[in-house]
Amino acid sequence: MSGETDLWTVSVIVGLALITVLTRSLFFISSRPWQLPRWAQRGLQYAPIAAMAAVIVPELVMTQGQFIQGWQDARIFAAVAGAAWFLTHRAQRQAVLGTIVAGMFVYLPLHLGWGW
Amino acid sequence: MFWRPAFFRHPEYRVGALDALGAAPGLAAWALMTGVAMVNSGLSTFESVLMGLIVFAGSSQLAAIPLIAAGAPMWVVLAAGFCVNLRFVVFSAHMRPYMMHLPLRERLLTGYLMTDLSYVQFTRRHPQPGGEPQQLLAQQAYLAGNCGLNWVSWQSFTMLGIVLAGLIPAKWGLGFAGIMALLGVMFSLASSPLRWVSAGVAGAAAVVAFALPFKLNILVAIAAAVAMSLLLEAVHQARSASSESGA
Numbered sequence: 001m002s003g004e005t006d007l008w009t010v011s012v013i014v015g016l017a018l019i020t021v022l023t024r025s026l027f028f029i030s031s032r033p034w035q036l037p038r039w040a041q042r043g044l045q046y047a048p049i050a051a052m053a054a055v056i057v058p059e060l061v062m063t064q065g066q067f068i069q070g071w072q073d074a075r076i077f078a079a080v081a082g083a084a085w086f087l088t089h090r091a092q093r094q095a096v097l098g099t100i101v102a103g104m105f106v107y108l109p110l111h112l113g114w115g116w
Numbered sequence: 117m118f119w120r121p122a123f124f125r126h127p128e129y130r131v132g133a134l135d136a137l138g139a140a141p142g143l144a145a146w147a148l149m150t151g152v153a154m155v156n157s158g159l160s161t162f163e164s165v166l167m168g169l170i171v172f173a174g175s176s177q178l179a180a181i182p183l184i185a186a187g188a189p190m191w192v193v194l195a196a197g198f199c200v201n202l203r204f205v206v207f208s209a210h211m212r213p214y215m216m217h218l219p220l221r222e223r224l225l226t227g228y229l230m231t232d233l234s235y236v237q238f239t240r241r242h243p244q245p246g247g248e249p250q251q252l253l254a255q256q257a258y259l260a261g262n263c264g265l266n267w268v269s270w271q272s273f274t275m276l277g278i279v280l281a282g283l284i285p286a287k288w289g290l291g292f293a294g295i296m297a298l299l300g301v302m303f304s305l306a307s308s309p310l311r312w313v314s315a316g317v318a319g320a321a322a323v324v325a326f327a328l329p330f331k332l333n334i335l336v337a338i339a340a341a342v343a344m345s346l347l348l349e350a351v352h353q354a355r356s357a358s359s360e361s362g363a
Binding site for chain 1: 137171210299311316317320338
């Protein structure tokens with residue numbers, strides 16, 4: 001065990017947990033009959049892939065808020081390896097697992113060995 | 117709820133769990149590094165365990181810990197957590213038609229346990245909200261399997277990270293496995309040209325808007341991608357309508 005526990009921090013943590021529930025449920029808390037407009041329902045079909053890309057792309061091409069300079073970056077090679085694995089094994093049940101393994105197989109040696 | 121035997125026995129329970137299992141090593145690496153980060157930011161062991169167990173939202177935890185360490189006012193920490201989580205509000209709008217047959221308590225519990233991964237894998241497997249009772253059961257069983265496995269895996273590795281905090285330097289870059297998991301999941305969603313456009317627009321917008329605080333670039337990117345996809349869809353429909361009437 002380390003550190004001292006204080007009531008203020010515990011209250012903040014409980015507050016953050018409530019915010020997790022609130023934000024993840026916001027649109028289905030009220031049971032009043034109500035529907036999203038048709039265009040919004042169609043548009044939301046594009047939200048999942050957009051959310052994934054929005055998280056991934058900055059993590060691949062940016063370092064501390066700046067666009068990366070040059071190509072000697074382990075993340076780029078790992079992403080290419082992961083993408084190549086997925087696209088050649090997409091029919092398999094666990095293609096996502098293979099993507100992780102292939103990506104890290106390239107990333108770790110380049111990052112830890114070469115320091116890219 | 118999640119522990120109903122009717123869910124465990126349903127084939128969709130297994131499908132949901134297997135989908136989550138494929139991405140689990142990547143998210144486990146993220147959970148591990150989140151556990152490490154909580155302890156290294158100065159949270160006590162008890163506070164770290166509590167935060168991991170009940171907050172259950174990696175990006176919101178990572179946004180909150182430097183603010184807590186800096187002694188920011190409570191409303192600032194909570195507002196930061198809320199902003200980082202705004203993407204879930206969009207997801208909840210998408211999930212509403214899947215959820216409204218459940219009583220409020222179960223809706224809140226399901227929402228609480230639904231991470232980004234469970235949301236995207238669920239809507240991929242079940243693109244349309246169920247109407248028949250069998251469909252609703254299948255969808256709930258999928259969620260139970262997917263969210264359940266994800267929860268156990270995330271929590272175990274968060275706790276491992278808390279225990280091993282001193283031994284795993286962030287510079288090893290293990291958390292990158294989480295990005296590789298999402299990369300695979302993203303490709304599995306790319307089932308039409310417009311979805312590729314959505315991914316491209318979102319990726320570019322997230323980079324351009326990166327300077328926004330509290331990860332709001334992600335929300336901007338989702339909005340831009342959805343708007344662009346709808347626009348292109350409308351243009352495409354107008355074109356095919358006019359070519360039909362012209363011929």
